[in-house]
Structures are given as structure tokens and as C-alpha cells.
Amino acid sequence: MDNITTPHNSITALIKNVTQAQLVAADPSTDPELLRELGLSIDQQTRQSVAGNPNTPVDVLLRLGAEFPSQLLDNPVFPLLLLENLNLVADIPLPTLRSILKQENVPVYILEQAADQADLEVQLGLVKNVQTPKGVLNRLTQSRHPQVVESARLHINLAGELTEKYEQRIKEVIKGIIPSARQAGTGSLAVLTQICPVPEFMVEHWVQDSSYKDFFCRKLAYSPATFPNVLKHLANHTDGWTWLGVAENPNTPTETLRKLFTEKQASITLARNLNTPTDVLESLSTNQDQRVRIRVARNPNTPLNVVKGLANDTDIHVAQTAATLIAEQKGEYTAEAVRKNPKTPPDVLEKLAQKDPRTVGEHPNTPPELLLEFSKSVDERLRESVAKNPNAPVRILEQLADDESWEVRRGVAKNPNVPISLLFKQLARDTWVNSAIAYQMSSKKYNYPEAESILDILAEESTSPLETILQRLSQDGGEAARLFLARRFDLPANFLTQFAESTEVKVCEGVAQNLNTPVSSLEKLAQSPETKVREAVAQNPNTPISILEQLSKDNYYDVLLHIAQKTNLSPEILEELAGSKSDQVREKAMLNPSLPKEAVERILCGEYATGYLKLNPDFLSRHPDSLAMTLNHYAKSQFPLVSFIALNQPQISQELLQEKSLSISWLERLAIAQNPQATQQILIQLAQDSNQLVRAAAKDRLQNLSQS
Secondary structure (H helix, E strand, O other): OOOHHHHHHHHHHHHHHHHHHHHHHOOOOOHHHHHHOOOOOOOHHHHHHHHHHHOOOHHHHHOOOOOOOOHHHHHHHHHEEEEEEEEHHOOOHHHHHHHHHHOOOOOOHHHHHHHHOOOOHHHHHHHOOOOOOHHHHHHHOOOOOHHHHHHHHHHHHHOOOOOOOOOHHHEEEEEEEOHHHHOOHHHHHHHHHHOOOOOOOHHHHHHHHHHHHHHHHHHHHHOOOHHHHHHHHHHOOHHHHHHHHHOOOOOOOOHHHHHHHOOOOHHHHHHHOOOOOOOHHHHHHOOOOOOHHHHHHHHHHOOOHHHHHOOOOOHHHHHHHHHHHHHOOOOOOHHHHHHHOOOHHHHHHEEEEEOHHHHHHHHHOOOOHHHHHOOOOOOHHHHHHHHHHHOOOHHHHHHOOOHHHHHHHHHHHHOOOOOOOHHHHOHHOOOOOOHHHHHOOOOOHHOOOOHHHHHHHHOOOOOHHHHHHHHHHHHHOOOHHHHHHOOOOOOOHHHHHHHHOOOOHHHHHHHHHOOOHHHHHHHOOOOOOHHHHHHHHHOOOOOHHHHHHHHHHOHHHHHHHHHHHOOOOOHHHHHHHHOOOOHHHHHHHHHHOOHHHHHHHHHHHOOOHHHHHHHOOOHHHHHHHHHHHHHHOOOOOOOOHHHHHHHHOOOOOOOHHHHHHHOOOHHHHHHHOOOOOOHHHHHHHOOOEEEHHHHHHHHHHHHHHHHH
């Protein structure tokens, strides 16, 4: 071995031969200075051997002890070092002292001397070590660190073995150490309370502690992801906004809603909750507040006999609401209800056609076949209603443009769906309706100042080609005329390109909204200094992805709001928008079905997790693997209660269960002892823990396993 340990061949040769380096590092005759160099090796086995070598320099030993505490304690030279230097513990680097205190074979005198250290991790290491003497523990109960004090008091050598009622003792101890909301990690706690079961005694504490009110309890009360048993406790909160949120929440249990009715009088909110019991709805139907009775009538769970009673209400608004709902249940829809609902189903419109055909003729959802039938009616008003219908097919509008009634022809002229050629080549020559065209193209707010000029243009160019008419209108018709043309669905592309160069903001905005605007013009408009123009480009469904991604860097939330709703964005950009400082932008991005699962997982581990859960309460139930990943994240939290709750869940990985079973935190080890997925090996280890609660929980689990 001499030829290996000579200074000439020392580290240079050994670096090239890891196996040889490991042999040299383990050889007790190796030169100390060479061992010093080998202690810096990138090979772990080499460094470990150096830590166990009695010939290694003391400073190197103490440094390597942080990584290899067991080898340091087993090193034959270590006891001699303690004899030579009675204050050696004070000289041991903190990282090394922290590591060796976790070892089972650490000498008791080291434990006693380490008690003088003020370092938190050293003190926690002492209270974790099962060998720590009672005298040291008594000293540690005077620590300035609350977690050390609590751990020392629960140490088996001070508190003794706990043989019965350990569950109650756990509740008492944990309730006693729950910090104020500011120090508890409430953001993470709010997430956990919406994704997994939380001990009810904790929720009871939060309800009673005023520091949890605004940020925490209210947020949970209004989130549809919050568990029913949590909502049950939040209903007892003294904060009005909190229990109102519970009254509104779709997850609130029926009995809790009934309790809110009798104790809190949350009438308006309860009246619209779909889970409110029918007997409560019946009682609310006699409430003095008109708004409450209207909401009761609209609640689909309200019994029919109650709704019929409300149809006879002395308040006309309540009575009309109830009567309309009863009629709709029978398949009878009033004309007023149909007019107010642009999404009225076609079959309903067909039923109403016999009773009120004009209302049906104007409705955007009316089937084309029915519109064609109406367009041939002898009833002039009915034909006029079809002429005004924004979804009337072009072939019907072309037919009605020749109608004998000028009012019908005027309706066609005002219809946004009328072809531009029909508008300016035929209807513009109609002296009965051309004024309607002119007024549409003029500024309404200034009493149509350009109308006469537009009429003159239409008269002068009556026989000109369409291209010439459009050119005259765009040049001489005024800004309002250019805006009208810019919005036309069938305006020739060359005019759209021309208008895109305009200095008139509204005209540019109109072009940006137009579905037929060329991509080159959209690219130019996306560079506009005007927010409204860029917003219109973002809103246009035909804007290419390249332009959308460019606009995703915009500084104005109004632009980003439309970008966030696009389903063809790259995952990276969509995730970035889901982290926007704007609540509205963030919400749109979080609701976007194209937001990748991996991005959602990162959101659930971040600042906006509770916001996402409120919008998507069923995400984790649809993705159990994401739930496991999220819980594993929170199990590593710096906040003790957060990690405790997460580590109690059965979805925690076995690797993390094993890792946290060695945690310096007794609260984390307790969670592992209670976790239903903890292995027998882990439980046997924890049954010998220094903490009486951990020990009791592990022993109880082991007993249950042996009996099953």
C-alpha cells in the first residue's frame, strides 16, 4: 500500500480509480493528509470510509460527521477525542451535531453537553432521542422554542408511558399548540380542508379563533370544494359572511341548512340553495321579503303546491314569477318569457308559434323552416318580424327585400345579416327605406349628422358598381359610416385592409372584430397602442395562435381576459395566465379546458390553489393521482399542522412515509403512526419512539394489525 500512499502518487492517481480510492480511504495506515484530500472526493463511499478511518484528521472527521454520523460515532478515535477535549461537543460543527443527535448510539454525555446549545434543530434532536436523560429534558422545558418545550414535556422519559385514552390526549395537546392564523399557513390549510378530511377538533378551533375569520373561514364557507362536515362547523361561526357562505354552499348538509334557517335567518340565501329542505322552502314562501318569495318560486325543489300558492301572491312580481314557472312546467311559455330568453329551445318556439307568431318570428333560435313559413304569411307584421330576425337566412331576406310592405323592406335593411350587395344595390335605391340605411351609418349620439350626406352618396352612386359605392362611403361618409362598414361580415377584404390603417380607434376596433379581416391586418392591429383595438383582436375567434401568444404578454388585463379563454394556446402561456394578478384573467384561464393537468397540479401547490378548487371542485375526484401528488407536496410543508394533516392521508407515498417516520418533528411522526398505509416495520420503529403520543398511536396500530 506504500506505493499508493506516497505524496507523488496521491490524489492524481486515485481520482482515476474509484475502487482503489475506496481501499485507500478505508486503510487505517493511510497518510492523514491524503485522507484529507480523499474526504473531498465526489464518491460517497470514499468519503464514508474516510469518516470511519481513525487516521483521519479531527477537523475532517467532524466535518464529514454531518453526512456520516454513524461512521463518526463508531470511529475508534472518537471516544479518545472526547477524553482529550472535554469541550469537544462545543467545537463540533452544528450540522454534524444535529446529525449525530439523531443516532441511537450517541453517548449520553454528548446529549448532556448538547443541551447547552441554543440551536433549535439541536434541541429538537435531543427531545427526539429516546436516550435523553430526564435532567436534560427538564432543562429543555425552559427552552425559548415552544415546539421544543412541548416535545420535552411529551418525552417518554419525562411524561411516562401512555396506556389509555391516547386519542383524547392527542386532541388536547394539538389544540393547545394550534397557532394564530398568521403563523399557521392558512393558505395551505385552506387547500387541505378542500381536498381531504381534517380532524373536526381543528375546525372547531378555527371557528372559535377570531384570527381565522376573514381570510380563512369565509374562503372555506363559499367554496363548493369544502367538505360537508367542515361546513357543519362553519355554520356555528359568529361572522355573518361565513355562515351566509355556508347557507349558499351546494355541499352544505340538509340538517345544517335547516339549522341556519332556525338560528341565523339566512332567508334569501337559503331560498336559492338547491339543497334547502322542502319544509324550509315552504316556510320561506311566507317570508315578508318579496325577494325571498321570488327565489323560493324559482327554486326547482320547491313543491308544486307551494309554487301554486305563490302564483296567488299579493305582490304582482312574485305572482307573475310563480305563474310563469308553473306554465313552463306544463310546457307553456309566455311571450314575455321567450323574449327575455335568447336560448329558448326551438321546440318551445314551435309550440308558441300558434299563440304568438310575431314573438317567435323575431326570436334568434326560431328554426329556418318556421321563418320561411312566416315570411310567406299574409300578416304584414309577421313578415316584418322575420325581416328583423338576426338569424334569418339570406334567401329569406332576399325574398322579403321585394316585399310590398315598405316596413318589411325597412326591416330587411336594418338586418345585420342582409348581404352588402342587396343593401347598397337594391335597398339603397328604395326611397321608402334608404333613410333607414343612412341613419344606421350615422352618429346616433349627435342626432345623425351624416345621414343627409350618406343619402346624397347613395343617390349619386345608385347605378355605380358596388366597389365604387363602398369607396365613396368610406371616403366621404364619415367615421360612423366607416365603422358600420368595418363591422360588416361581407365587406371585401381590400376595404378591411384599408380600414386597418385608419387613425380612427373605433374603425380599427371594428376591423379587429370582423371575422373576415386578413391575418396581415390583425397582425398590424395587434400592435396598436389602443387597448380597445388589441382587445378586439384578442376577442376575434379567427386570430391566429401566433398573434394570441404575442398578445398574451400584454400589460392590460382587458386584453388578457380574452386571451385566457382561447383553447388553442400553448400550455405554458395558459399556465402563466392562470397565475395572473388579475382575478378575472386568472379565473378564465383556470376554467379553460385546455389547461393541462400538470399545470393544475402546480397551481394546487401554489398561491392560487383555493381559487382553482372553488372553480373546479371536482378536479381531484377525477384525477386521484393528482390528489396524491398534491398531498405529498403539502406533507413537506414548513407549517407543522399542514404537514400533520397531509401525512395522515392514505394517499401519501411509501417513500415519504418512510422518510417522515424519521422526522425531527413529533407531530409528523405521530401522523405517520396514524396513517393507515404505514407498514408494520415503520410502526415497530415508532412504537419505540421518544414521544409518548407517537409511541401510543404506533402500539395501538400494531395491536389492531395483529388482531385483524
